[in-house]
Structure formats: structure tokens, C-alpha cells
Amino acid sequence: MSLLKLDIYHVRNIQKESINPSPAINFIVGENASGKSSLIEAIFILGRAKSFRSTSIKSVINQDQNHLIVSAQTLQPDGRHCHLGIQLDGKNAQIRINQQSGQHKSDLAYALPLQLIHPKSYELLDAGAQVRREFLDWGVFNDDKNFLIAWRKFKKALAQRNSLLKTGRVDQLNVWDKEFVYYGTIVNNSRVAYLQKFKPIFIEIISQFLNMNLIDISLILGWEASKELQQVITQDLEKDLRYGFTHNGPHRADVLLSVNNCLAKDFVSRGQLKLMVLSLKLAQIQLLAKEDNNLACILIDDFSAELDSHNRAKLLHYLSAMACQVFITATELTDFGDLSQITTYKVFHVEHGHIKPSFDI
Numbered sequence: 001m002s003l004l005k006l007d008i009y010h011v012r013n014i015q016k017e018s019i020n021p022s023p024a025i026n027f028i029v030g031e032n033a034s035g036k037s038s039l040i041e042a043i044f045i046l047g048r049a050k051s052f053r054s055t056s057i058k059s060v061i062n063q064d065q066n067h068l069i070v071s072a073q074t075l076q077p078d079g080r081h082c083h084l085g086i087q088l089d090g091k092n093a094q095i096r097i098n099q100q101s102g103q104h105k106s107d108l109a110y111a112l113p114l115q116l117i118h119p120k121s122y123e124l125l126d127a128g129a130q131v132r133r134e135f136l137d138w139g140v141f142n143d144d145k146n147f148l149i150a151w152r153k154f155k156k157a158l159a160q161r162n163s164l165l166k167t168g169r170v171d172q173l174n175v176w177d178k179e180f181v182y183y184g185t186i187v188n189n190s191r192v193a194y195l196q197k198f199k200p201i202f203i204e205i206i207s208q209f210l211n212m213n214l215i216d217i218s219l220i221l222g223w224e225a226s227k228e229l230q231q232v233i234t235q236d237l238e239k240d241l242r243y244g245f246t247h248n249g250p251h252r253a254d255v256l257l258s259v260n261n262c263l264a265k266d267f268v269s270r271g272q273l274k275l276m277v278l279s280l281k282l283a284q285i286q287l288l289a290k291e292d293n294n295l296a297c298i299l300i301d302d303f304s305a306e307l308d309s310h311n312r313a314k315l316l317h318y319l320s321a322m323a324c325q326v327f328i329t330a331t332e333l334t335d336f337g338d339l340s341q342i343t344t345y346k347v348f349h350v351e352h353g354h355i356k357p358s359f360d361i
């Protein structure tokens with residue numbers, strides 16, 4: 001999948017811009033506050049229907065406007081063209097795919113798989129389990145088309161169960177317990193199957209970026225792995241009732257990354273942490289390409305942050321060989337280093353919210 005034409009209206013300081021990106025690497029350069037991250041944010045909104053910088057979409061909409069629109073003509077893996085569009089006004093999201101309105105966020109996410117790497121990405125290994133669960137589930141969602149339905153039903157069962165636990169209505173628990181266990185087991189099995197395929201690809205990629213032995217990745221199920229989910233919630237019932245929520249289950253899952261048998265975040269440097277996150281994200285893209293013949297679009301904001309020139313060169317080389325579409329920002333073109341080995345790319349200059357193609361190769 002790649003974007004052939006991208007139109008952005010009213011995203012931060014970008015009023016109305018249209019670009020024809022390269023199907024390979026797109027270098028986005030411009031001074032501070034020119035609008036580089038806003039361009040990356042616009043593409044992200046088109047794929048995920050939310051911003052990665054602000055929880056409220058209102059702050060993303062240009063301050064003189066009351067809505068934003070991002071639309072694109074894309075080339076899908078089967079060679080077909082697809083037209084995607086999203087309009088957000090802070091309350092409602094209108095999503096159109098091939099002129100059909102009323103589409104869901106998940107339809108957009110399937111049509112435009114995106115991976116984002118930005119200065120806060122190392123939080124993937126630093127922050128709470130939820131971001132890692134989301135990371136894992138993005139991969140599972142793209143890998144197993146049955147996952148989304150099971151995941152939604154599981155979330156509903158969990159919410160209903162928690163509300164019954166809070167009010168002590170034990171008599172109605174049985175029906176939601178059954179749903180919780182049934183769909184929770186499907187969610188868990190899909191995660192286990194995904195991680196099994198993911199792990200060798202990740203280990204292969206990380207070995208190219210980090211010279212470290214004994215790197216491992218494993219899934220924490222969210223309950224004692226030797227037990228069945230049904231057994232766990234039966235055992236936990238008294239505790240769950242006392243505190244009014246479900247203590248254990250797939251909603252507590254986590255992904256554990258270790259180096260030399262230590263938790264990676266406690267062992268490696270900041271730059272190494274970033275390379276680990278990069279490898280995790282690139283591995284998801286590689287797996288998607290291998291299994292589905294679908295290439296995700298990679299967004300890298302602030303390329304030079306925390307990577308030395310050697311690692312930056314390695315990453316660019318890797319991205320170029322991956323043959324997927326990349327949007328990558330920096331304040332100067334020279335921040336990207338030597339581009340003579342990169343076969344196909346375009347450069348865009350951003351100035352006061354205007355995006356101008358500079359030259360292509």
C-alpha cells in the first residue's frame with residue numbers, strides 16, 4: 001500500500017496542501033515550526049482517525065477553521081486504486097472509502113496500515129503495559145482478520161462483568177463470564193500465534209542494529225500461564241467482588257523484552273532503547289509484508305533525535321531496501337546523511353505550512 005496523492009485541509013498550520021509522494025522514501029525538511037510534524041500527523045489521522053500528539057482533535061484543527069480533512073488516493077497491494085478520506089470536527093468523524101460514507105475506523109486502519117516512530121516512541125518499552133498491548137494488538141489485528149470481532153466482544157464482556165462486580169450482582173455474572181472466557185481465549189490464542197511468527201523476524205532485525213546477545217521477547221498472558229482462564233476467574237471471584245473489577249485476564253497482557261535476562265528498559269541506553277523500538281516496529285511491517293503481501297506506510301518524525309550518524313545511515317539503508325513508503329522529517333537535508341546509496345526518493349520542503357516538492361530521484 002502506498003499513497004499516490006495526499007490532500008490536507010486545516011491540519012494545524014497547514015491550510016490546503018496537496019502532494020504526490022514517492023512510493024519509496026519521502027524526505028520532509030523545514031525549519032522548526034514549519035509544519036513537518038503536522039504533515040506526519042495528517043497522514044496518521046488518515047490511518048488511525050486520531051492524533052499521536054494531542055488527545056483532543058480540536059487542538060489539531062487549524063485555529064481559524066472548525067474541521068479538518070485528510071484524503072488520499074492509494075495503491076493497494078492487489079494493484080487497485082483506493083480513495084480514502086476523513087473529516088473531523090472534534091465531535092464526529094466522517095470516513096469515506098471509495099466514495100462510500102459511514103465507514104468505520106477499523107476499515108481505514110486496514111486500508112492504510114501505518115507505523116509511527118517519533119521522539120516519544122521509546123515509551124513503548126518505558127511506559128505501562130497498555131502501549132505494548134496496543135502495539136501487539138495492531139500486529140494481531142492486521143495478521144488475523146477474526147481478531148477484531150473477538151477483541152470487541154471480549155472488551156464488552158469485560159466491561160459488563162466489571163459493572164456487575166461493582167454492584168455485587170453475582171446472579172447475572174454467569175452469562176458474561178462465559179463470554180469473557182470464550183472471547184478472551186480467542187484473543188489470547190491469536191496473540192500467542194502472532195508472537196510466535198513475530199519473534200524470529202524481530203530477532204533477525206535487531207541483530208542488524210544492535211550487537212547484543214540474549215535478546216528475548218515474550219508474552220505475559222495477563223494471568224498465571226499454567227491455568228485455564230475459566231479456572232482463574234473462578235478462583236479470583238471473591239477478590240474481584242471485593243474490589244469491583246476483574247483482576248486477571250487478557251486485558252492485563254504485556255510484552256516483555258529482555259536483554260541478558262534483564263528487563264530491556266533497565267539495561268540498555270536511550271539510543272539502544274530507540275533501536276529496539278525501531279526493530280519492533282520494522283518487524284511488524286516485515287511480517288505484514290511476508291504474510292499479507294501488504295506494505296505498511298512508515299512515518300518517522302524527527303529522524304535525527306537520539307540516533308548517531310552510523311545508526312541513522314543503517315536505518316536509511318534498511319528502509320530503502322524494504323521498498324515500502326516512508327515519510328521522514330528533519331530540519332536539514334544533511335541530517336539524513338549521505339543519500340547517494342538511496343535509489344528512489346523525493347524531497348519536500350515545508351515552510352509556514354506550505355509543502356513544496358524540491359526534487360526527485
Ligand SMILES: Nc1ncnc2c1ncn2[C@@H]1O[C@H](COP(=O)(O)OP(=O)(O)OP(=O)(O)O)[C@@H](O)[C@H]1O
Pocket residue numbers: 011012013030031032033034035036037038039058059060061062063064331
Ligand atoms: N491548531 C493550530 N492551528 C494553527 N497552527 C497551529 C495549531 N497547532 C499548532 N500550530 C502551529 O503549527 C506550527 C507547525 O507545528 P509543527 O509541530 O508541525 O512544526 P515542525 O515543523 O514539526 O517543527 P519542529 O521542527 O520544531 O518539530 C507551529 O508553529 C505550531 O504552533
Ligand SMILES: [Mg+2]
Pocket residue numbers: 036037038301302
Ligand atoms: Mg516537529
